[in-house]
Amino acid sequence: MKALQCIELGGPEKLVVNEIADPIIADDHVIIEVKSASVNFPDVLMIQGLYQFQPPLPFIPGGESAGVITELGKGVEGFNIGDKVFAATGVGGICEKILAHKNNVRHIPDDMDFEIAAALSVTYGTSIYALKQRANLRAGETLLVLGASGGVGLATVQLGKAMGARVIAAASTQEKVDICIENGADEGFIYPSGNLDRDQQKELSNKIKELTGGMGPNVIYDPVGGTYAEPCLRSIAWDGRYLVIGFAAGADQIPKMPLNLTLLKxxxxxxxxxxxxxxxFPEENQKNFEELFEMYKNGKIDPSPSDKFTLDTAADAIAHLKDRKAKGKVVINL
Ligand SMILES: NC(=O)c1ccc[n+]([C@@H]2O[C@H](COP(=O)([O-])OP(=O)(O)OC[C@H]3O[C@@H](n4cnc5c(N)ncnc54)[C@H](OP(=O)(O)O)[C@@H]3O)[C@@H](O)[C@H]2O)c1
Incomplete structure (x- = not known):
């Protein structure tokens, strides 16, 4: 089969498409003929050796995929050959056939296509968990989303609205802010790119307070980190919940927060x-997915990918995220 492979650590330009052996079926696993796979920021980090979980070289990037089951291992129940499924495997998705553990595989609802199923797991799975189980977001609360036009960001904008929050989207360009507004954000603003100096940090904090009538957001969703984190925390409301999602601004710039802010606020x-x-907690995760399917059916969320690539251009899909160009979800169709 053909697969995108990382054979040495580095940027997306080091990735290669190779002909490799098909996966062999194992107990408790299925083999899926992949129709679509999608890209997330961890792929950018993993190919550079910067992620918290590093597979041994060579490996196939791609944390999630969707397709049709072609083989069933012993111990697999509830699935049949020919079933349309999607899988969140963390790695190994950008190839023609993937071996996936049964616990990571779900049926695709009838009203959903492969591209959408491939784009759903990581972004919407993370964001519903963050807003529901971690932040207890309530209707009427204000939610600030950083990096709001990215994969997890745009999912959060949609989910925040679906959960009845007032959503403020923050992103680095007007085009990105506009995408967030089109996806339901009540308001949006541009923050500067790169390392914010003291004055820019103060401006960011003031801007957030201004947009929230001086009260601050109840929940802040932060997949960016870097120098954006502290000024955002400084603007949070009393009893606020600051969600630490990721560090797209750089794994070498993990923010350190003054703890007195948590006391004062x-x-x-x-x-x-x-x-x-x-x-x-697989059962709770499954319940979250059932809610996501319902929201999708009722048109409350739209995981449609914004950019599409093929297996031959899959390295460009990862470069797209690395270069801060992604607007929503990036998929690869095989
Ligand atoms: N905690 C979890 O369970 C979990 C699950 C999934 C993902 N994550 C994390 O969430 C973060 C975002 O993932 P994603 O897949 O949504 O990525 P993405 O689509 O690339 O979005 C990341 C956003 O971060 C912003 N950004 C700021 N500085 C950046 C930089 N130097 N390079 C690239 N982007 C930068 C960009 O928006 P602007 O240009 O508008 O600033 C971009 O849209 C990653 O750190 C990932 O590891 C965490």
Whole structure:
């Protein structure tokens, strides 16, 4: 089969499409003929050796995919050959056939196509968990989303609206802010790109307070980190929940927060690690997916991908995220 492979660590330009052996079926696993796969920021980090979980070289990037089951291992129940499924495997998705553990595989609802199913798991799975289980977001609360036009960001804008929040989207260009407004954000603003100096940080904090009538957002969703984090926390409301999602601004710039802010604001800094939680609480994760399917059916969320690539151009899909060009979800059709 053909697969995108990372054979040495580095940028997307080092990735190659190779002909490799088909996967062999194993107990408790299925083999899926992949129709669509999607890209997330962890792929950018993993190919550079910067992610918290590093597969041994060579590996196939791509944390999620969708397709048709072609083989069933012993111990697999509830699935048949020919079933349309999607899988969140963390790695190994950008190839023609993937071996996936049964616990990571779900049926695709009848009203959903492969591209959407491939784009749903990581972004919407993370964001519903973050807003529901971690932040207890309530209708009428204000939600600020950083990096709001990216994969998890745009999913959060849509989910925040579906959950009845007032959503403020923050992104680095007007085009990105406009996409967030089209996706339901009540308001949006541009923040500067790169390392913010003290004055820019103060401006960011003031802007957020201004947009929230001086009260600050109840929940802040932060997949960016870097120098954006502290000024955002400084603007949070009393009893606010600051969701630590990721560090797209750079794994070498993980923010360090003054703890007195949590005391002064009676707020919480809440870590979100969806992948680990899904392993510990699979039933709750399944309930979240059922809610997502319902929201999709009722038109409350739209996981349609914004950019599409092929297996031959899959490295460009990863470069797209690395170069801060992604607007919503990026998929690869095989
Ligand atoms: N905690 C979890 O369970 C979990 C699950 C999934 C993903 N994540 C994390 O969430 C983060 C975002 O993932 P994603 O897949 O949504 O990525 P994405 O689509 O590339 O979005 C990331 C956003 O971050 C912003 N950004 C700021 N500085 C950047 C930089 N130097 N390079 C690239 N983007 C930058 C960009 O928006 P602007 O240009 O508008 O600033 C971009 O839209 C990653 O750190 C990922 O590891 C965490």
């Amino acid at each position: 009676g707020c919480q800094i809440v870590g979100v690690f969806w992948g680990a939680w899904t392993g510990m």
